[in-house]
Amino acid sequence: MSAPTGLADRMTSGEVAPGLRLVTMPMGVPEVLTIYGSLYGGEVFNSSDNCALSDVTAAMLDKGTRQRDKFAISGLLESVGAHISFSSDDYRVNFSARCLREHMPLVLELLAEQLREPAFEEADLESLKKRMLGNLLRDQESTHEQAQLRFSQLAYPEGHPNYTPPFDRQKADVERLTGAQLAEFHDRYYGRGSLLVVATGDVDHSQLAEALLSGFGDWRPVQLDLPPKDRLRGHRGHPAVQEVVALPDKTSVDLILGLVTPIHREHPDFLPLYVGSYILGGNFAARLMTTVRDEAGLTYGIGTGLGGAGEGKDAFWITSGTFAPALLEAGRAATMEQITRWAESGVTAKELAAKKTTITGTFQVGLATTRGMAAAMLDVLERGLELDYLDEYPQEIMGLKLAAVNRAISKYIRTENLLAVAAGSLDDQGQPLKEQ
Numbered sequence: 001m002s003a004p005t006g007l008a009d010r011m012t013s014g015e016v017a018p019g020l021r022l023v024t025m026p027m028g029v030p031e032v033l034t035i036y037g038s039l040y041g042g043e044v045f046n047s048s049d050n051c052a053l054s055d056v057t058a059a060m061l062d063k064g065t066r067q068r069d070k071f072a073i074s075g076l077l078e079s080v081g082a083h084i085s086f087s088s089d090d091y092r093v094n095f096s097a098r099c100l101r102e103h104m105p106l107v108l109e110l111l112a113e114q115l116r117e118p119a120f121e122e123a124d125l126e127s128l129k130k131r132m133l134g135n136l137l138r139d140q141e142s143t144h145e146q147a148q149l150r151f152s153q154l155a156y157p158e159g160h161p162n163y164t165p166p167f168d169r170q171k172a173d174v175e176r177l178t179g180a181q182l183a184e185f186h187d188r189y190y191g192r193g194s195l196l197v198v199a200t201g202d203v204d205h206s207q208l209a210e211a212l213l214s215g216f217g218d219w220r221p222v223q224l225d226l227p228p229k230d231r232l233r234g235h236r237g238h239p240a241v242q243e244v245v246a247l248p249d250k251t252s253v254d255l256i257l258g259l260v261t262p263i264h265r266e267h268p269d270f271l272p273l274y275v276g277s278y279i280l281g282g283n284f285a286a287r288l289m290t291t292v293r294d295e296a297g298l299t300y301g302i303g304t305g306l307g308g309a310g311e312g313k314d315a316f317w318i319t320s321g322t323f324a325p326a327l328l329e330a331g332r333a334a335t336m337e338q339i340t341r342w343a344e345s346g347v348t349a350k351e352l353a354a355k356k357t358t359i360t361g362t363f364q365v366g367l368a369t370t371r372g373m374a375a376a377m378l379d380v381l382e383r384g385l386e387l388d389y390l391d392e393y394p395q396e397i398m399g400l401k402l403a404a405v406n407r408a409i410s411k412y413i414r415t416e417n418l419l420a421v422a423a424g425s426l427d428d429q430g431q432p433l434k435e436q
């Protein structure tokens with residue numbers, strides 16, 4: 001009887017060309033191929049005078065190329081039932097594709113064309129800008145978005161990847177972008193050097209490598225410098241602050257309670273604090289949902305987690321909930337009671353055992369689909385880890401000790417440093433407006 005093999009043993013990995021790595025994993029989905037990938041070119045590479053460059057550049061990738069307009073490309077994809085999409089985040093431009101195996105060469109050809117030769121037509125740019133400005137106007141009226149934005153500004157200095165500029169600045173930057181600026185950004189930052197591609201499903205590694213080499217082999221190499229470490233620090237140890245973002249005529253209030261931690265995703269204390277936070281507010285069976293929502297009936301929804309921790313950034317710890325304006329004070333008090341009890345006394349062995357099973361089970365179920373597996377593989381590569389971490393992660397979670405989890409909670413969660421932001425129909429004192 002042969003020894004069991006890990007996930008990484010079923011993968012094939014190699015450098016197709018300098019700065020272009022491909023990892024594939026066959027899965028039992030006949031004829032269907034899922035492709036995920038990314039390259040550096042996200043928000044940290046924006047110029048200091050425009051915060052929208054990277055997002056708009058990525059959003060224009062599917063709006064036509066120098067060879068074909070967007071209608072020709074979408075027509076080709078639709079004719080074979082394939083799909084290509086693009087997005088961007090703090091550091092990377094992300095892409096995904098899904099197609100039948102026989103149509104992989106066409107899809108890779110179109111993907112390379114869109115990444116390498118976007119047209120940046122002014123008419124398409126103006127249409128996109130109108131949609132983006134409409135989305136910003138909608139977000140400006142959202143209690144959730146307003147609370148998140150203000151928290152980011154209290155927690156991080158301007159220029160930090162986790163800092164979100166004011167809405168007026170975001171809108172102004174979108175409005176003044178031109179196709180020439182997008183082309184200049186693209187020419188400067190897009191290329192081989194940090195290009196990662198993963199594929200799952202009915203995949204042949206050699207055939208995919210050949211298609212990628214054809215599409216990207218002669219793309220110019222680009223070596224990008226990431227932000228220095230001092231730009232990745234938040235406002236550590238900040239004093240407690242309470243702020244209100246007044247938004248009239250809203251039926252609910254979003255409340256954020258949080259702080260900056262001095263740990264990032266690869267820090268040894270990240271997983272202990274992550275699991276401890278999951279016990280407090282990670283799912284419907286967590287403490288906050290069972291007490292503040294189910295027992296007290298004070299909130300529509302509430303949760304806790306760690307965020308903004310990638311690429312060495314100081315993570316933020318956050319608890320966020322949605323309340324009726326008249327129930328905000330009672331909801332805040334009930335939430336703080338649970339946070340304080342958790343921060344001072346930690347979690348129990350029973351809670352830890354249950355959430356270990358939940359977290360590892362959710363992770364492993366996600367790997368059962370080609371999309372879930374591709375996303376997990378790409379995440380590991382982007383973090384600079386070995387592929388066998390996909391097998392090690394559940395073991396790492398299951399191996400967490402109660403003492404380590406409680407030590408991380410007590411070390412990093414200081415209730416005297418909590419930043420509090422409430423956004424909704426409130427006055428400056430956080431009381432419901434009279435019309436409520």
